[in-house]
Amino acid sequence: MENTQVQEKSKQIKSTAVTNVAVAYGDGIGPEIMEATLRILEAAGANIKSEKIEIGEQVYLSGNSSGIEKSAWKTINKNKLILKAPITTPQGKGYKSLNVTLRKSLGLFANVRPVTAYAPYVETNFAGMDVVIVRENEEDLYAGIEHQQTQDVVQCLKLITRPGCEKIVRYAFEYAKAYGRKKVTCMVKDNIMKLTDGLFHNVFKEIAIEYPEIESNSQIIDIGSARLAANPTNYDVIVTSNLYGDIISDIAAEIAGSVGMAGSANIGLNVSMFEAIHGSAPDIAGKKIANPSGLLNAAVMLLSHVGKTEIADTIKNAWLVTLEQGYHTADVYQESITKEIVSTSEFADRIIENLGKKPLQLPKSNLAAGKGEIVIPEYSRKKQEQVLVGVDVFINWKGKNPNELGNALNSITAFKMKLKMITNRGVKVYPEGLQETYCTDHWRCRFVDIDSKTNGEKVYNPVDFEKIIALQSILHHKGFQVIKTENLYEFDGVRAFSLGQGE
Numbered sequence: 386m387e388n389t390q391v392q393e394k395s396k397q398i399k400s401t402a403v404t405n406v407a408v409a410y411g412d413g414i415g416p417e418i419m420e421a422t423l424r425i426l427e428a429a430g431a432n433i434k435s436e437k438i439e440i441g442e443q444v445y446l447s448g449n450s451s452g453i454e455k456s457a458w459k460t461i462n463k464n465k466l467i468l469k470a471p472i473t474t475p476q477g478k479g480y481k482s483l484n485v486t487l488r489k490s491l492g493l494f495a496n497v498r499p500v501t502a503y504a505p506y507v508e509t510n511f512a513g514m515d516v517v518i519v520r521e522n523e524e525d526l527y528a529g530i531e532h533q534q535t536q537d538v539v540q541c542l543k544l545i546t547r548p549g550c551e552k553i554v555r556y557a558f559e560y561a562k563a564y565g566r567k568k569v570t571c572m573v574k575d576n577i578m579k580l581t582d583g584l585f586h587n588v589f590k591e592i593a594i595e596y597p598e599i600e601s602n603s604q605i606i607d608i609g610s611a612r613l614a615a616n617p618t619n620y621d622v623i624v625t626s627n628l629y630g631d632i633i634s635d636i637a638a639e640i641a642g643s644v645g646m647a648g649s650a651n652i653g654l655n656v657s658m659f660e661a662i663h664g665s666a667p668d669i670a671g672k673k674i675a676n677p678s679g680l681l682n683a684a685v686m687l688l689s690h691v692g693k694t695e696i697a698d699t700i701k702n703a704w705l706v707t708l709e710q711g712y713h714t715a716d717v718y719q720e721s722i723t724k725e726i727v728s729t730s731e732f733a734d735r736i737i738e739n740l741g742k743k744p745l746q747l748p749k750s751n752l753a754a755g756k757g758e759i760v761i762p763e764y765s766r767k768k769q770e771q772v773l774v775g776v777d778v779f780i781n782w783k784g785k786n787p788n789e790l791g792n793a794l795n796s797i798t799a800f801k802m803k804l805k806m807i808t809n810r811g812v813k814v815y816p817e818g819l820q821e822t823y824c825t826d827h828w829r830c831r832f833v834d835i836d837s838k839t840n841g842e843k844v845y846n847p848v849d850f851e852k853i854i855a856l857q858s859i860l861h862h863k864g865f866q867v868i869k870t871e872n873l874y875e876f877d878g879v880r881a882f883s884l885g886q887g888e
Contacts (some may be wrong), residue, residue, distance in 0.1 A: 404691050407460045408435040411470030412442045413665030414729075418677035419470045421733035422684050428737040429700050431688060436460050441472035445480055452483035461491070467658040468687060470680055471665040485529070488522050493651035493658055494549065495556045496520040496630065497686070500617075500637040500647055503747060506708040507717050509642035514617040515748075516637050519560060520630025521553040522651060527627045534868045535781045538827035545581040545626065548764040550588035556652065557624035558596045559759040564752070568600040568621040569593070572609040572629055580883060585626055609633075614640055638662060645676045645716055648683030650690065654761065657690060659683040673728040676714040678704065681736075685750075694753040701750035703739040707732070709746055710739075774845035775805070775833035775873035776853045777882070781866040783826050791815035794830055797863065799856040801835040802848065806885055813887040829885070832856060833873070845875065 408423070410416045426433050438457035445452045452474065461467055467487075474480050487493065497519055504512035530542040557569050571589040575582035586603060593601035604612070606629045613620060614636055623633065638644045644663050651658040661679030669675060681704060688697035711724025712735045718726055727735065743749050782790055787807055794804045807815035808831075809824040832853075834846035850872075857867055873882045 403432050403434050404466065404688075404693070405434050405436065405464040406466045406468050406687070407438045407457070407464040409438050409440050409457075409467065409469040409472070411440075411665060412473040413471065413667040413670040414675035415441075415470030415472065415665055417670070417673065417675050417729050418661070418680045419468075421677040421729050422468075422680045424733050425681060425700060425703075425736050426684055426688075429696050429703075429740055431684075431693060431696050431700075435468070436464060438467075440469075440483060442475060445475050450480060451486055452480065453486070461656060465656050466687060466691070467656065467660075468680075468684060469658055469660040471661055471663060473665045473667060485527065487658060488651055491653050491656045491658070492523070493653040493656065494521065494523050494552050495652040496522045496634070496649060497556075497560065497652060498634045498638070498647060498649040498662065499682075499686075500634075500641045502617075502641045503646070503705075503708055504642070505719075506711075506713070506722055506747070507642040507646060508719055509640065511617050511640055514637075514641055516613075516617055516620045517560065517566065517622045518630060518634045518637055519553065519557040519622060519624045520634060521549055521626045523627070524549050525627035527631075534779065535826045537825040543578070543581050545584050547584060547588065550585050551592070551764060552761055553626075554585075554589050554592045554624055555761055556759065557622055558592060558599060558601075559761070561599050561622045562596065563757055563759050564755045566599070566622050568602070569596075570609070570620055570623045571601070571603040572606045572623060572625040572633065573603065574606050574629075576605060580881070582626070589624070606633075610636060613637060617641075634662070643676075643717055644679075646678045646682065648679050648681070648686055650683070650686045652690075657687075659687040659690075673730065674715050675729050676716050677729055677733060678714075685752075689752045689755075694755060697752050698750045699740055700736070701752070702743045703736045703741070705744035705747045705750065706739040706742045707735045709744050710735070769876045770878075772875045772878075773848050773850060773853075773872055774837070774875055775802075775831060775848055776856065777871040777873060778830045778832060778857065778860065778867055779869040779871075780828045780830055780860070781826055781868050782828050785824060787814035787818055787824060787828075790828060790830075793863075794860075794865075797856075797859055798835070799832075799859050800849075800852040802832045802852050802856050803835045805831045805833045805837075807831070808885040811886050813885040818887070827868075831873070831885075845873070845880070 410419045438460050440453045440457055444454055472483060499517045502509045502511050502514035524544050524546060526541055526543050528544045533539045561569050573582040573586045575586045610633050613633055638647045647662045649662050660683050663679050685697045685701050712727050713723045714732055715726050784790055791807055806813055808829045812822050814822055834848055837845045860867055875881060
């Protein structure tokens, strides 16, 4: 009994405490839906103290290429929470995405997007859909590291880190545990990208063992996306990397019936940001018809994040009741369902009138039933033996015959380093490549120790780094244009580089 009283008192403290939030009113319809959302929060007793920050289109156009004022960074770091309406990034002139800047600068490693179907009040083919996408938010191809290396070839680096994998996978299982979810599905493409996606998948399997009460499974991202679109009710929580998560989040929101209804959270260890997933819709700005539901659902997630789950439930349930009553904004109008098309502010008024009520047909919000906090431990790097065993030298060469290049490189020996193979676009073309393979001007030439065994089990001898530098110098003086190198390593005796296709 004593423990119960302590828990209830703790809930009361969380419900009545002031929550300081940096608020970005955004562009287009942003100010309208933010005003409606803040009115609902105030009426529900959320006790939000908002501090406005200037970000978005006007900041960009004032000459600030980042889209955010320096004073806004100070406000964000002071409040630790951001409620953000959609912004507009001006076209052209190389403006960077402010969303990406915020996510990466603030370490917002987890994008969490609950997607629920609200049939029949929002039209969808998948009544009962209730999926949460947990997307890694900082790395992968979205690291944005790109180069043009030759006239024909550009590259984008796909960076997957063990600390990043551990944080996002741990968060997915902790989220499932905290909110009573039963299953976590990992989506990867490690049948092709065996090192990058392979790392993500291996970390998932390692961490899943620690949560035996939660079902876990893995799917290849292409068939997984198709199955999500065809049968979303088979999924509960999905965890995946940045690009895949971006794609399947929009798939899920679209098949649920309306992208405009969903909110998302961007969770960091220090700061977290909550936002609608839709854009700023400048074509309807000022017309008072915008749907504030996405931003309101983001605000519900914010309240749950800070422990005000009872108030979050009160707001979410009032919103569900309003949908059931048939008071809808124009974007979700259905002739047989909608009782009245209401404006942005009228929709907010109806939600406020329904505070304290619970839906009769749609599932009730019950965030307050969640147990425990989400805990992400500090990353601990394990000691591994890293051994240099060779180098991939990328050469810009305009010839077409791989044998000509291979024979020329085979005549080069540098401190027992020798050519092992050449690939073009990942396919082995020397020795004994297929004549049908189309070749660009971008050649990967793998050099290893001359005594390394290559038959059967691959065994590579250690190589001194000075030998690799000497090899590059010799190649340069022989007239070859070296555009890039990648050192080849083994970690604890395990090969840590991919073989060529056909090797």
